[in-house]
Amino acid sequence: MLKLRLNSEKRAILFFLILISNFIFSNDVKAQNKGKISTVVIDAGHGGKDPGAVGKKAKEKDITLSVAKMTGDYIKQHCPDVKVIYTRSNDTFVSLLRRAQIANEKNADLFISIHCNANASTQPCGVETFVMGEHRNVANLEVAKLENAAIMYEENAQEDYNNFNPNSTEAYIMLNFFQSEYKNASLTFAEHIQNQLVNRVGRKDRGVQQAGFLVLYKTAMPSVLVEIGFLSNPAEENFLNSKDGQTYIASALFRAFRDYKNAYEKENVTEGPAYENNNSNKIVDANKVIYKVQIESRSKKVDNPSQHYKGLNAIDFYEHNGQYKYTAGAFESKKEADEYCKDIKTKGYASAFVVAFKNGIRL
Ligand SMILES: [Zn+2]
Structure with missing residues (x-):
């Protein structure tokens, strides 16, 4: 036993x-x-x-x-x-x-x-x-x-x-x-x-x-x-x-x-550069400028962004002066972003404009 x-x-x-x-x-x-x-x-x-x-x-x-x-x-x-x-x-x-x-x-x-x-x-x-x-x-x-x-x-x-x-x-x-x-x-x-x-x-x-x-x-x-x-x-x-x-x-x-x-x-947003310096490919990525189309600025966050901005792609936002700025699309070329912006304007966002980001920070 x-x-x-x-x-x-x-x-x-x-x-x-x-x-x-x-x-x-x-x-x-x-x-x-x-x-x-x-x-x-x-x-x-x-x-x-x-x-x-x-x-x-x-x-x-x-x-x-x-x-x-x-x-x-x-x-x-x-x-x-x-x-x-x-x-x-x-x-x-x-x-x-x-x-x-x-x-x-x-x-x-x-x-x-x-x-x-x-x-x-x-x-x-x-x-x-x-x-x-x-x-x-x-x-x-x-x-x-x-x-x-x-x-x-x-x-x-x-x-x-x-x-x-x-x-x-x-x-x-x-x-x-x-x-x-x-x-x-x-x-x-x-x-x-x-x-x-x-x-x-x-x-x-x-x-x-x-x-x-x-x-x-x-x-x-x-x-x-x-x-x-x-x-x-x-x-x-x-x-x-x-x-x-x-x-x-x-x-x-x-x-x-x-x-x-x-x-x-x-909660896990990293301050400063979005990428760690441990991979050369990523450093290149971090220095790339990304163009997005800003659709609107709000005092409150949108509950369900993909639903709210139905029909738009890659919805994202950044905070500035207590405002939530919503963006759509993400492009490496400004030309593509400009074209997408034109398209978005026809969808009811007349004041949309292109913004550039580097390391997740707006330029
Ligand atoms: Zn089971």
């Missing part, structure tokens, strides 16, 4: 050390895109031989894929400066480890894993967003067990997860040691998601939660796992299985992303 316990403890410690070393290793790569959210990885839960939760009509893997793609489309459409990467874009099986690896390899700034919940009872409903952390109640642990059970479909699970048993409560004790340096950012992103799903889409609020998810613990960036509703609840299954429902959820996820991005980038 004692021997057995020691063994499992040793194994747990080994697992913990591997976990920590992977984590430290993956941190170096990060620092590069400081200040900008330029790559997001969208992870559609399950897929292929793993259907995930199965309702009366719908399978989790189909709903997550559809919502993931719609969310990515919205981001591409409204945030053209962001690269959207999917861990899967069709009905294929991808291991949990591989999903995290994709995010790390692509040096992503944000990771969002989309899932549907299920319960033995048809009663529970609502949305909850998880970050990696210590579960505070049995219900949260059960969600993690359910999602982590996906590794049962994996061929190298024993090796890849160091004999982690997704059904054993003890296994989660080691995961609880995990402290991500991105935890606060993950919590912030999770709050944005809950806020959108609850206040804008009217879903029942189950809150921001924490538990040990294998798909989250190896990602080296702020990461969340959102449970967009219960397939075991008939009304919610109908909603999630409908085009409208999926559109509402995806647009909420997009707005949460946009709000997080805007807040993050505002």
